[in-house]
Amino acid sequence: MPKKSKPPAPGKPSGKPSGKPSGKATKPPPPPPAAPSSESDGESDGSESIGGPLDDEEEESDGALEYDSNEEVSSGSEAEASDDSDDDGFEDQGSDSDSAGGSGSGSDSEPELAVVALPDSSDLEPPRLWSRKVSGLSHRTAVLSREVETTRDLAVRGHTQELLQVDDLSSDDEAGGNAIGKVPLHWYDEYEHLGYRNDGSRVERPEGGNAIDQVLEQTDDPNAKYTVYDELNGTKRVLTPREIEIIRRIQSGAAPHPEHEANPDHVSYFSSIPEMSGLNADRSEPKRRFQPSVRDKRLVGKMLQALKDGKIDMDFLEGKKKTMQPKSAETTNDPFLMWRGDEEDELAARKGPAHIAAPKMDPPTHAESYRPPAEYIPTEKELKEWEELDPEDRPYGHLVPKEFPNLRSVGAYENAVRDRFERCLDLYLCPRSVKKRLNIDPESLVPSLPKAQDLKPYPNARCLKYLTPPRPDGSRPRVRAVTVSPDGQWLASGAEDGVVRLFEVQTGKLVRSWSLVEFGDAVEGEEAPCPPVAALEWNPQKCVSPKADSAAVLIHQLSKGASQQPFSKSKGEVTCACFHPLKPFLFVASQSHVRVYHLIKQTLVKKLISGAKQIVDIQVHGSGDHVIVGSLDKKMSWFDLDLGATPYKTLKYHEKAIRAVAFHPRYPLMASASDDGNIHIFHATVYSDLLRNPLVVPVKVLRGAHDVTGRLGALGVVFHPRLPWCFSCGADGQIVCWQDV
């Protein structure tokens, strides 16, 4: 707030000792009642306003251009006189200022009066100091600052207006100064004046003077240091000590107002010390303190009523129950009658997958007893076996049967909890499924066959033995092949010693014998050059020699006495061959296949896949439609030529390799000889009706037909051409005739 005031002496402190004003207070006379209010035409706080006293010296200094010493002292709350155009407003507030003056006069004696003395300068008239007690501000020191305003336009205004301002922050209008507003000052650079006042008069530009003058002036003026130039009004102004102080404070970063008290004295408004002479110190306790509480009475009454009504009970009051709400079945697990017996439909209405009940645990056995019978207690050997087993497979779970002498010596079972836990795991983790237990009698799996008695006749008893003369050491050579003459009178055998012997069937007499070594070229035997005799056939029309490559199969024409070689190339190792009884077909068996050739057309008709690994013998049924094949892997395959290339039936009943198979030319009989020394006799009916399957029924096992020597048992079997007999030969060097008895 630029206040045009004569700067006071800067060296003087703003505050004076309190004793001083009392002395000075006499000096300025109290302002006349009418005078002070003359310029305070602005709004004023009635209670505090102090009219600005005016001296009679006003007029005297009026004309002077120098600093006017018109001073006005206004109270702190007195704001300003905004409008000074109104000259005759002096009387308006006369009463007001009067009272203020009155109070001011009365205030002289006040000890709390704070006086601010402005520095007096020698040049200037010493400013008059006014000190007032400001009523209403009991503990506050009112600092009255006197504003000194110098005006050059006193002539115009007629008197100087002095404003006492306490609040520096209040924004005042420039009183009587340049009133051009906030426009750039350089607009007036061309002019001689600086602007206009409110009344329209010009604000003259001060005379600049030359630099020397200025310097001189500065040196002359002791206040030059504190003088600032007011550009707007073109005046110089000396800063008041207060302003200087404010600047200093701002510079030093302190609170700008000198009045600000950084550390005020602590006033304890509320003290902890009880005042003995307080307002209520001697009051007695009220009556209600000694009477039963009405509120409690009401509460108890309510509770009593609730108890009577049964809304609450003592358990609730004592805190045993948290709520008086009846525990319904929905909120507790307390039992009630859940099943009433009418639940059948409910179960039927269920959807979803059927429930699978968990199987019950096995009941304890004798072995789990505390005194099991002695035979249930495991021996050391059994214990060892159990230990090797997987824990799950052990017979009694974690338990090892043990005998206790009496009940009192039985202790806790250490796996009681574990057993139960494992059961729990089974119950909720084990996947369940319904498995149909096969509850059939194992015997029902065995096919029911017609009785063997009904299928007689078949060879079932050993009747004749044809003896090969023994070697010098007493052993007999193995007989590998046997054959019967078509009329059934003669039996020929081929032994390992390379001798073919001819027996009479009826008597068993050895009629003749041929040594193949002796003959050189065999007539009836094969593999002439050296023994043993591997196969033997009456009236052979073909001959098979496995190692002979393309000449493995030879066909002999007995009537012409000529032989021919049907295959130019070998088809694997040929093991045996035979003719179709009715048609010009040749069956040639290699290791696992049987090839059927048409001899006239010279084509391959069929290739039978036996599935066997090593075929040893092949036989064709009298009807020509059925073929049996025996193999070393114990299997006998039955082929129905009408059906296909795979066997109609594969039988595996021998314990060792099959060596020979045979069909009876007339009876429905079939036989197979094996290395296990047994010969199996089958009833094998082949029906002319194509839709009926052949009936194969085992009727007899000639057990121990031949002794097993050197892993070889029965080596050959052949039927009698007319009778239900069969002849077998074996590794024990025997030839036996089996007849039906």
Added chain:
Amino acid sequence: MGNRVKGRTKKKSIKAAKSSSMSSTRRLSRMGKKLKAGNAGLQATFLTRSACLKRLQVTLKDFRRLCILKGVYPRTPSKTPMNKKGQTFYHIKDITYIAHEPLLESFRDFKAYMKKVRKAAGKDSKDEAMRLALNKPSYTLHHLVKERYPRFSDALGDLDDALSMVVLFASLPGAGKIKSDVVERCRNLHRSWNAYVSMTNSMTKSFVSVKGIYFEAEVQNVPIRWVVPHAFTQNLPKDVDFRVMSTFVEFYEVLVNFVLFKLYSGLGLRYPVKVVEEGKDDGGISSLLRVLREGAGGDVADAIAPPPPRTSTKSSSSSSASTSMLDVDAIVGDASDADDSDEEDEAAPVASSLTEALSATVSSDGTTLVDTAAVDETPRASLFKGLTFFISREVPKHIVELVALSYGASCGWEGKGSPIMAEDPAITHFIMDRPSLPATYASHPKNREYVQPQWVLDSANFGFLLPVSKYGVGVAPPPHLSPWVDNEKEGYTPRYAEEVDKLRRGEIPDEAEDSDSDSDEEAAPEVAASDEDSSESDDEDQDEQEAEAKQTEKKAKQADDPKELAKSMMSKKAARLYGRMQHGLDERQSGIERLVQKRDAIEKQQRKDKRKIVIISKDEEDEIDMKAKSGLRRVEEKIQGRKKDEKGSSAQKQKAKRLKDERVQLNRQFDKQIKSLKKPKKK
């Protein structure tokens, strides 16, 4: 559920997935076209466990609990693709079932609640935590009981595991992971169950195993088997997950509770039974029964739930109630008949009070409960009729008491709450398990048997009173056989079972035979022994030869057997199946053979031991002598005592006869012992 695969139509149900919304014509038109994956088969019917978790949005822990409580278990799909082998599959319906379970919601509530509690605890605000504790969410399980067991018979059928579990928990220490209140509740349930079984005489089998004591009761024609662990501190393995066990027991508790309620209300009794008198209660069945009697004497009619409506299919519970009451009547009646006049006074209060109590029940609700026509005197209810057992303190009381009461005996025991004292003359059997009879017992009345607890169980299992001589004090009792084993079906009958069978048929016990045959057999074993000695070296060879010979014999037997021939004609499949079945049979047979062989060997050894020269000092001989004599004397005294009081009742005659037989037997034993003692000396 939120795990729908994008681009796949939402399945409303399995059925919808199978036969979508298409009409039949449209479906026909689509025939032969490629099916969309996941609409049928394994994918549409089964979920793996992880898929279940995802679908239900629960943790594995919660899922496990839900499965246990809800009774959901994995199932084995009929066909499992190779890449999914080893996975656990749940049926999709079962999972939907869980998804609609209110329990799932309450689990979630609890989770939220726990979060709040944790938060409060973290903030250290005690009040808040306390307030929360008051509003702890709870859930109930009885709806699951009803859901899983819609009929009472279903519940009874699944009671085996439940009872065993509850009984196990009743014997565990209530500390650590096992809550003490759970243990307490389990104990009460166990006790109530025992009381029910003994009240209704429904016990059928009992067996002391090393694993624990097995019982079987028949309730409404459903056999229920449970195990009671031996009354010692149980071993709690570290790898046992008690959370799983607790969840199971949580459900089983509720199940057993409801079943008991139903059973008790069928009897017209109040359940749960509250045992008020702290001092007299010994935790046993008898005290509970006493409370029941007192309760029944009071306002039963008000207390009991209305009896369930009778159904034609099930045996109505009310009839069973009347049966049990009448049984009690019979017991008391017979007791008063059979016992001596002075004994009767002592014995009567025990049983008669029960009768009174129960008859009071009848009278109060007479019209519904009494069915005089249906007097069903089951043999097991009358087995121990008129007998009074006294249980010595070293005997596990809970076993013997349960069995004795179930078969109609009255019971006393050493300790608090016993209705009779050890000196009581009414006591017929003193159950005892000590090496010898204490000297102080000499002052006891002489007309009682001292038997081991096994006698009670064996007699109950075999269905008649076994002779007590084998179960005397300090004697090693005979083998304890499992009543569940059907010896005939099993193919092997232990010796003792044979003996008991003979006894049952009224034949002379085998010991006499043994003594007779002893002399005959004397020579033979010696020869055998000498043979054994000589042939020790080539035992193995002999064995092999024997085996071979056996095989050949077998073969010879088979030779012309048409069955053997037919077997060769079996198809491969049938042959394999047949072989498997035969294998099983053979295994069983071999097991039996092994047992027989072992038994024979043991018996042979025993005979040998008997014959061996034993040097017995004079003192020992005397001791045995005295023992036998004292036994004789006791029997004689008993008989004399009986004779005095004999009034000519048939039961007593039988008893006398039995005792006489026993005397004869003992005499014979005595003679034999003397003989056997003298023999070696001569040698």
